[in-house]
Amino acid sequence: MQYLPKEGYQRILVLFFYIIIAVIALTLFLHYLFIPLLPFLIAALISVILQQPIRFLSSKIRIPRKIIAFILVLICFGILFGLTFWVGSRIFFECKSLIGQVLENGSMISGLLDNIMNFVTNISERIPIFKNGGEMLEKLSGEIDTFFVNMIKNIASGSAAKFSDGIGKVAAALPGILIFLLVTVISSIYFT
DSSP: OSSSSSSSSSHHHHHHHHHHHHHHHHHHHIHHHHIHHHHHHHHHHEEEEEEHHHHHHHHHHHHOOHHHHHHHHHHHHHHHHHHHHHHHHHHHHHHHHHHHHHHHHHHHHHHHHHHHHHHHHHHHHHHHGGHHHHHHHHHHHHHHHHHHHHHHHHHHHHHHHHHHHHHHHHHHHHHHHHHHHHHHHHHHHHHH
16 A cells, blocks of 8 residues: 655645645644643653652662652652742742832933933023024923823833733633643652
């Protein structure tokens, strides 16, 4: 039985057909099966990584392999959860600090813009061509100040809204996350 013709345009058509079937199969797998199988894939990866330490410890300590596997899987997940919590808390506090800095520095930016406008106004008053430029610069200065104040207010209110939306989404996803983690841990224990 021949799966691929030896030559000609038929070979190209059959190869193209195989590629399309592979792309469709991969798309269906990623869309429908990847998320349900992900806990088992993670568990398999962790069990492969822990095989050498389990063998080494079971030969040196003379404790049954199942107990060592159970303890090492719990230690591994404890480290992973601890790192995830630490990184998440660092990201949260850094974002909070960034928003605080933006709100704090808003007045500094406004003061800096006022100083620049005063400098440009002083220069424009000394040049005879720009005698009427002072009024225009004052108007422009007021508009720039208003723009920056509004921008900072929008950033603050938008980030607060996004934060509350994010908290709501995390709360809604929490049962699914807990089931995912539970299946991953139990699968890891059984695979090792």
